[in-house]
Amino acid sequence: MSMMPERESTLMDGSRVPHALGGLLAAAAALATAYAASSVGGYGPWPVAAVAEEVIDLTPGPVAEQAIDLLGGFNKPVLLGLIVLTVLAAGVWTGLLARRGVGRAFPVVVVVVTLAGLALLVRSEADPSYLIPLASGAVAWLLTLQLLRGPARRASDGEDEGRRSLLVALGAGGAFVAGATGIGWLLRRTRDHLEETRELIKLEGVSRPRVPAQVRVDVPGIAPWQTPSSDFFKIDTTIVSPAIHPAEWRLRIHGMVRNPMELTYDDLLDRQLSQGWVTINCVSNEVGGDLVGNAWWSGVRLDALLEQAGVEEGADALLQTSHDGWTCGTPLSAVTDGRLAMLAVAMNGEALPIDHGFPVRTIVPGLYGFVSACKWVVDIEITRFEEFSAYWTQRGWAEQAPVRLASRIDTPFHGEEVAAGQVPVGGVAWAQQRGIAGVEVSLDGGAWQAAPIGGSPNKNTWVQWGMVLPVEAGEHTLRVRATTLDGEVQTGVEREVLPDGATGWHTITFTAE
Ligand SMILES: Nc1nc2c(c(=O)[nH]1)N[C@H]1C(S)=C(S)[C@@H](COP(=O)(O)O)O[C@H]1N2
Ligand SMILES: [Mo]
Numbered sequence: 001m002s003m004m005p006e007r008e009s010t011l012m013d014g015s016r017v018p019h020a021l022g023g024l025l026a027a028a029a030a031l032a033t034a035y036a037a038s039s040v041g042g043y044g045p046w047p048v049a050a051v052a053e054e055v056i057d058l059t060p061g062p063v064a065e066q067a068i069d070l071l072g073g074f075n076k077p078v079l080l081g082l083i084v085l086t087v088l089a090a091g092v093w094t095g096l097l098a099r100r101g102v103g104r105a106f107p108v109v110v111v112v113v114t115l116a117g118l119a120l121l122v123r124s125e126a127d128p129s130y131l132i133p134l135a136s137g138a139v140a141w142l143l144t145l146q147l148l149r150g151p152a153r154r155a156s157d158g159e160d161e162g163r164r165s166l167l168v169a170l171g172a173g174g175a176f177v178a179g180a181t182g183i184g185w186l187l188r189r190t191r192d193h194l195e196e197t198r199e200l201i202k203l204e205g206v207s208r209p210r211v212p213a214q215v216r217v218d219v220p221g222i223a224p225w226q227t228p229s230s231d232f233f234k235i236d237t238t239i240v241s242p243a244i245h246p247a248e249w250r251l252r253i254h255g256m257v258r259n260p261m262e263l264t265y266d267d268l269l270d271r272q273l274s275q276g277w278v279t280i281n282c283v284s285n286e287v288g289g290d291l292v293g294n295a296w297w298s299g300v301r302l303d304a305l306l307e308q309a310g311v312e313e314g315a316d317a318l319l320q321t322s323h324d325g326w327t328c329g330t331p332l333s334a335v336t337d338g339r340l341a342m343l344a345v346a347m348n349g350e351a352l353p354i355d356h357g358f359p360v361r362t363i364v365p366g367l368y369g370f371v372s373a374c375k376w377v378v379d380i381e382i383t384r385f386e387e388f389s390a391y392w393t394q395r396g397w398a399e400q401a402p403v404r405l406a407s408r409i410d411t412p413f414h415g416e417e418v419a420a421g422q423v424p425v426g427g428v429a430w431a432q433q434r435g436i437a438g439v440e441v442s443l444d445g446g447a448w449q450a451a452p453i454g455g456s457p458n459k460n461t462w463v464q465w466g467m468v469l470p471v472e473a474g475e476h477t478l479r480v481r482a483t484t485l486d487g488e489v490q491t492g493v494e495r496e497v498l499p500d501g502a503t504g505w506h507t508i509t510f511t512a513e
Pocket of ligand 2: 235281282283284368369370
């Protein structure tokens with residue numbers, strides 16, 4: 001007969017159970033964090049779903065058929081469930097490994113995250129940002145392990161205090177998991193609903209984009225002349241794009257006007273729509289960068305609206321405000337001088353994508369986005385620049401920022417190895433409002449030579465340029481510069497993007513063999 005224990009022993013004493021529970025919770029926290037982060041939008045699919053799709057792709061046909069026979073319509077939920085269970089099991093394992101330091105669990109977390117990362121990145125539309133949810137999940141996993149390790153150890157040593165703090169920690173962790181999952185679910189549902197609404201919108205008067213005949217230069221590797229909306233750069237200060245139902249959208253036009261207005265989405269659509277090709281740029285684009293895109297925009301001209309609003313003498317600015325509170329200041333002259341400045345409702349022939357400003361954004365050819373291209377625009381005040389300072393201007397960026405003349409080499413890319421001989425080179429150049437007259441390249445610092453350019457339907461789009469250069473074997477440097485129709489030759493002086501846009505010649509090196 002054994003001695004009576006001094007106090008009642010529980011399941012937790014001296015056992016691995018507290019550590020296993022800690023690990024389980026850590027994996028659950030990782031899953032919930034990754035789910036919430038992937039629901040924010042723009043960070044790609046839910047990693048578990050991406051893994052499931054990869055599993056389906058890799059499963060031999062007959063096995064998949066049997067699974068479908070057996071499980072019927074449940075095969076996908078079952079697969080998702082199995083993946084979640086596998087991760088939770090890995091979590092238990094990491095909890096046990098972490099007894100002697102979280103570092104020991106690290107390799108397991110790395111393996112899980114790497115497998116999920118591969119599943120995300122093999123997708124055709126994959127983007128490095130898809131890894132953000134995974135990285136946040138990994139951090140949540142390791143952090144939870146670290147936080148629960150102490151209480152788990154004390155609980156397994158049989159300390160009452162340890163058991164209590166383990167229970168508190170497990171409760172807090174459970175609440176976090178529930179909260180993150182709930183937020184992720186809400187974000188997803190809101191966005192999915194809005195996306196359905198968006199896709200059902202029929203925009204009369206919006207025509208499908210037709211790429212003009214002579215814009216393409218026949219050199220492979222140049223950015224497509226029309227940027228597909230799905231590849232269009234996205235820049236804004238939001239984490240979650242505003243979800244604005246078009247029926248609820250209102251735009252106030254007020255300030256120094258005789259007839260202040262409030263417009264609904266239908267009011268806009270009832271008006272005459274104008275359309276055109278416009279290339280827009282971000283001021284943060286480094287020389288050679290890709291924060292620039294060319295699309296077919298449709299919308300209501302701002303000059304017509306302002307004419308009706310009756311702008312008062314002395315006004316020189318539009319203070320635009322977005323649904324999320326972001327602001328930008330646009331020169332009144334830029335929207336009334338006849339250029340195609342508009343409240344855009346469509347991009348590339350379809351209702352604006354949510355991330356690009358749905359339901360309505362502003363487009364002003366020739367100005368950087370931060371002083372003109374207000375997405376989710378809800379308020380335009382006609383005023384004077386001296387009366388306000390807009391979001392980025394308060395943060396050190398310029399008040400006025402016309403797009404700078406620029407050119408870019410797309411092919412070869414920097415560091416590429418090409419076959420010596422006749423090497424195709426090409427890229428794009430832009431100078432909205434002024435137009436590109438010509439592009440020149442210089443190989444290895446030699447004389448500038450003219451490169452043929454493609455056509456453009458107006459002065460507001462970029463042009464493609466391209467040619468074939470005879471290139472000997474060895475290392476080479478290629479640079480490009482453009483000239484505007486009004487005679488400005490692109491400067492080689494290098495300037496930072498701050499405060500009003502970079503300058504300098506895009507220069508790359510490549511090797512010919
Ligand atoms: N509401 C809102 N609109 C915004 C911004 C923003 O942060 N918030 N950023 C601007 C900037 S800096 C740029 S470059 C363009 C980018 O537009 P895109 O994301 O459609 O390419 O949007 C502009 N409009
Ligand atoms: Mo920007």
